[in-house]
Amino acid sequence: MAAEGGAEPGGGAGLDPVPPLSLVEGSGGRAARVGDRGDLVALARQVQQADDFIRANACNKLTIIAEQIRCLQEQARKVLDEANRDADLHHVACNLVKKPGNIYYMYRRESGQRYFSILSPKEWGTSPHEFLGAYKLQHDMSWTPLEDLERRDAEINILEKLLSRQAALPPCTEPNFQGLTK
Numbered sequence: 058m059a060a061e062g063g064a065e066p067g068g069g070a071g072l073d074p075v076p077p078l079s080l081v082e083g084s085g086g087r088a089a090r091v092g093d094r095g096d097l098v099a100l101a102r103q104v105q106q107a108d109d110f111i112r113a114n115a116c117n118k119l120t121i122i123a124e125q126i127r128c129l130q131e132q133a134r135k136v137l138d139e140a141n142r143d144a145d146l147h148h149v150a151c152n153l154v155k156k157p158g159n160i161y162y163m164y165r166r167e168s169g170q171r172y173f174s175i176l177s178p179k180e181w182g183t184s185p186h187e188f189l190g191a192y193k194l195q196h197d198m199s200w201t202p203l204e205d206l207e208r209r210d211a212e213i214n215i216l217e218k219l220l221s222r223q224a225a226l227p228p229c230t231e232p233n234f235q236g237l238t239k
Contacts, residue, residue, distance in 0.1 A: 142200065143200050147198075149171045150173070151173040158195075159193070160194075161174070161192055162174050162176060162178065163188075163190050164184065164189060190203070193209075195209075
């Protein structure tokens with residue numbers, strides 16, 4: 058039996074059969090088109106590809122977060138190590154009032170007692186006790202080993218410049234990294 062328009066359903070005359078389009082009710086009561094199986098396979102591939110991309114993006118973002126967590130854990134370890142060192146140094150014997158900004162030299166007596174002095178090994182000439190190290194007492198009451206002093210002072214200078222500029226900066230809703238590099 059011929060369909061409207063004179064053609065046989067399926068194409069007739071040896072051509073590949075093409076299923077007729079039909080309308081079905083989709084979500085929300087709207088009509089949706091249902092095509093051939095190729096369309097369904099293509100849609101399924103597209104959904105699978107989207108799933109693959111979403112999974113890859115999520116994995117990439119989680120990898121970045123995991124790396125940030127590792128960095129934060131390392132920073133936390135460093136902070137705790139420095140806090141333990143600072144607390145230990147504050148308990149070293151010292152017969153003078155320690156003032157921030159000064160450098161103190163640590164020695165060990167034969168008895169094993171550690172103590173701070175304001176005299177460096179050069180100033181002693183021949184030091185009566187074993188020299189253990191030199192530290193600068195910072196204004197936040199932390200200690201900086203003498204070998205790290207140049208780097209630490211450079212960091213503090215950069216932060217002070219940043220803080221002085223901060224008061225002059227207008228409010229900004231977007232990140233602004235100007236002035237952080239120099």
